[in-house]
Amino acid sequence: MTERVHTITRPVLEVSDLNVRFPASRDWLGRPTSHVHAVNGVTLQVRGGRSLGIVGESGCGKSTLAQAIIGLAPYEQGRVAIDGQDFQTAQGRQKRDLRQKMQIVFQDPQSSLDRRLPVWRLISEPLHIRGGHSNAELHAKAEQLAAAVGLRPEHLDRLPHEFSGGQRQRIAIARAISTDPDLLVLDEPTSALDVSVQAQIVNLLLKLQRERGLTYLLISHDVALVRHFCDDVAVMYLGQIVESGPADEVLGNPRHPYTQTLLASAPSFETPLPTLAELRIGELPNNRKLPTGCFYRERCAKAVAGCEAPQVLQRLGDGRRQARCHLAQG
Amino acid sequence: MMTTGIVESRGQALAIHNLSLEFPTFSGAIKALDNVSINVAKAEIVGIVGESGCGKSVTTMAATGLLPKGRYRVTGGSVRIFGHSTLAMDESQLQDVRGKMVSTIFQEPMNALNPTIRIGKQLTDVIMRHEEASLTDARRIARDILADMLIGEPERVMNLYPFELSGGMRQRVLIAMAFSCNPGLIIADEPTTALDVTVQAVILRLIQNRARRTGTSVIFISHNVAVVSQLCDRLYVMYAGRIVEQGATRTVLDAPQHPYTQALLRCLPERVAPKQELEAITGAVPNLMHPPAGCYFQPRCKEAVDLCRSRSPQLEGADGRQVACWRRGVGPEISEQGSRQ
Incomplete structure (x- = not known):
């Protein structure tokens, strides 16, 4: 545990100017003629033991951002570094070691678990792939991990269909922590679950973070969950980060017009339903042809002259917060 | 209030x-x-x-x-x-x-609409069945109720198929359908x-x-x-x-x-x-x-x-x-x- 003090200061995940695009159509030679621009210049940093x-x-x-970070979506531009090492340029053994340092938990535990493998094999699969363990060792390791996520030893020989959604998500979490990763990417880990089960999973994840000093990247559409779970937050719109900073500050006092709309629409016990005038009806613009200027301009209630220029992420006030809006500074 | x-x-x-x-x-x-x-x-x-x-x-x-x-x-x-x-x-x-x-609005708007029939016809069918309205009247009722659901250009939307609409639009069409026969x-x-x-x-x-x-x-x-x-x-x-x-x-x-x-x-x-x-x-x-x-x-x-x-x-x-x-x-x-x- 002396290592933990160490890990808190250095960034476990560094993403700089990441762009991910997918070919949307091709000509007769198979060359792409248009692209879906999914991630457009994302830069972020998560320090050890913290949650973004x-x-x-x-x-x-x-x-898509989560998948690019974990190495599931290819990208041409940008850099993703885990513990200071570039993932894309890593080769062979180094790349395999880097893979072990980050794991992902998906939204739907029904489809992310192989339904023909018993639980102990599912949990120890990453170790099995790494190699060098006997079956008995894998089983013993699976038992430890199962206990860490609150599964009982008799569960180990069962198949995934015998479990409820919450327990399946526990299996997926046990599998993710099996390689002792530094970074855990959580892609909507509780959106398929009921609130009472969500509470159990959230508690488990927070407990694992305290015990193991894990670093989390939580992808979610649930503002209340992010406010509860994360130290920092980044709000994305059309593949860009439009606002970022400490969670309580960004979600308590949003500066970007999009963050303001998002928070006003989030269901809440305290506030009544917003009126139609307060809500902005509209959808994300087409990401095949990115808009010029500010991406949010067409939906923005506050659009003025100056919004037709491309917006950059500016530091606000004390520098811990950033917003991509020229009006947010004032 | x-x-x-x-x-x-x-x-x-x-x-x-x-x-x-x-x-x-x-x-x-x-x-x-x-x-x-x-x-x-x-x-x-x-x-x-x-x-x-x-x-x-x-x-x-x-x-x-x-x-x-x-x-x-x-x-x-x-x-x-x-x-x-x-x-x-x-x-x-x-x-x-x-x-x-009584009418029901379901969770999945894609499953509740027929993918092979234009929005307009799906709406007017319901209205004609229950209100005994003529096609012209039914189209007018449908247009009004779509506009009430803040769907821009209701005439154009009525000529579209469900897959051409976003999830939020589809759900608004379904709500329009649910309210259409009062x-x-x-x-x-x-x-x-x-x-x-x-x-x-x-x-x-x-x-x-x-x-x-x-x-x-x-x-x-x-x-x-x-x-x-x-x-x-x-x-x-x-x-x-x-x-x-x-x-x-x-x-x-x-x-x-x-x-x-x-x-x-x-x-x-x-x-x-x-x-x-x-x-x-x-x-x-x-x-x-x-x-x-x-x-x-x-x-x-x-x-x-x-x-x-x-x-x-x-x-x-x-x-x-x-x-x-x-x-x-x-x-x-x-x-x-x-x-x-």
């Missing part, structure tokens, strides 16, 4:  | 009385509903909250005759929609009730669960505005308590096929009396400080093939006493506020209540 939440509407690129 | 509509009219849009229902299977019957009573006054917006599998959708589907024939058995109780008993109706009578008196009661079964919060807020507003303006009653089924708190006048909390608590939304959420309602609200991250442990409900929902004796929540309840394990509590209390719990019912004399049963 990414919020935004569906289609804003938050899941 | 919002609550005046309820006081004015005392008539009942929906009266479900002690409805019990089971699904027979080879290994035994699953008791999906047990003595469920739900009343919805005219022009009232009522919420039903509960976790998956608690019977909230089954209740309304049974009431409107939408459950698959022969797969379920009503073991007691009655359902009246505007005074018409629907449980005894045959399919053609039900078709007259559905659409004209039914007295709308059943909204998790209509916003698949949508983003920004779209969700718009949808909720549109439902609420239209219902208030036309005096339509709404039953809003949801697992999201925060959404229900913003939309509904009154709410029912369901657990394992039983109603455990009902009352005015504010009263129930500010001072929940049933241990399940209390636990459900304590699970929400909204109500605790960041990073604090959430109070998860221990244990799991009971198997409804072999429900526990007494109160169904008793195996997970921290306050359960012997009486809770032997006898089922009934919903008790004044009309506005009812709780089914031995520990918090209407009076302190638990034994007296027990002997009355």
Whole structure:
């Protein structure tokens, strides 16, 4: 545990100017003629033992960002570094070691678990792939991990279909922590679960973070969950981060017009339903052809002259917060 | 301002009385509903909250005759929609009730629309069937109601197929369809669960505005308590096929009396400080093939006493506020209540 003091200061995950695009159509030679621009220049940093939440509407690129970080989506531009080592340029053994340092938990534990493998094999699969363990060792390791996530030893020989959604998500979490990773990417880990089960999973994840000094990147559309779970938050819109900073500050006093709309629409016990005038009807613009200037301009209630220029993330006030809006400074 | 509509009219849009229902299977019957009573006054917006599998959708589907024939058995109780008993109706009578008196908005807008038929025709078919309108009139009604749902260029949208619309647009088309024949009661079964919060807020507003303006009653089924708190006048909390608590939304959420309602609200991250442990409900929902004796929540309840394990509590209390719990019912004399049963 003396190592933990060490890990708190250095960034476990560094993403700089990441761009991810997918070919949307091709000509007769198979060359792409247009692209879906899913992630457009994302730069972020998560320090050891902390949690960063990414919020935004569906289609804003938050899941693609998670997949690019974990190495599931290829990218041409930008850099992702885990513990200071570039993932994309790593080769062979180094790349395999880097893979072990980050793991992902998906939204739907029904489809992310192989339904023909018993639980102990599911949990120890990453170790099995790494190699060098006997079956008995894997089983023993699986038993330890199962206990850490609150599964009982008799569960180990069962198949995934015998479990409820919450327990399946526990299995997925046990599998994710099996390689002792530094970074855990959580892609909507509780959106398929009921609130009472969500509470159990959230508690488990917070407990694991305290015990193991894990670093979390939480992708979610649930503002209340992010406020509860994360130290920092980044709000995404059309593949860009439009606002970021400490969670309580950004979600308590949003400066970007999009963050303000998002928070006003989030269901809440304290505030009544917003009126139609307060809500902005509209959807994310087409991401095949990115808009010029500020991406949010067409939906923005506060659009003025100056919004037709591309917006950059500016530091606000004390420098811990950033917003991509020229009006947010004042 | 919002609550005046309820006081004015005392008539009942929906009266479900002690409805019990089971699904027979080879290994035994699953008791999906047990003595469920739900009343919805005219022009009232009522919420039903509960976790998956608690019977909230089954209740309304049974009431409107939408459950698959022969797969379920009503073991007691009655359902009246505007005074018409629907449980005894045959399919053609039900078709007259559905659409004209009551219509349902489902969760998945893509599955509820026919993918091969243009939006306009799907809307006008419903209107012509129930309102006996000519095609021209039906198109005009459809256009007006789409515009009312804030769909820009309704004429153009009517010529599109469902796949050409976004999820939020499709759901607004479905709401337009549900309101198109001016039914007295709308059943909204998790209509916003698949949508983003920004779209969700718009949808909720549109439902609420239209219902208030036309005096339509709404039953809003949801697992999201925060959404229900913003939309509904009154709410029912369901657990394992039983109603455990009902009352005015504010009263129930500010001072929940049933241990399940209390636990459900304590699970929400909204109500605790960041990073604090959430109070998860221990244990799991009971198997409804072999429900526990007494109160169904008793195996997970921290306050359960012997009486809770032997006898089922009934919903008790004044009309506005009812709780089914031995520990918090209407009076302190638990034994007296027990002997009355």
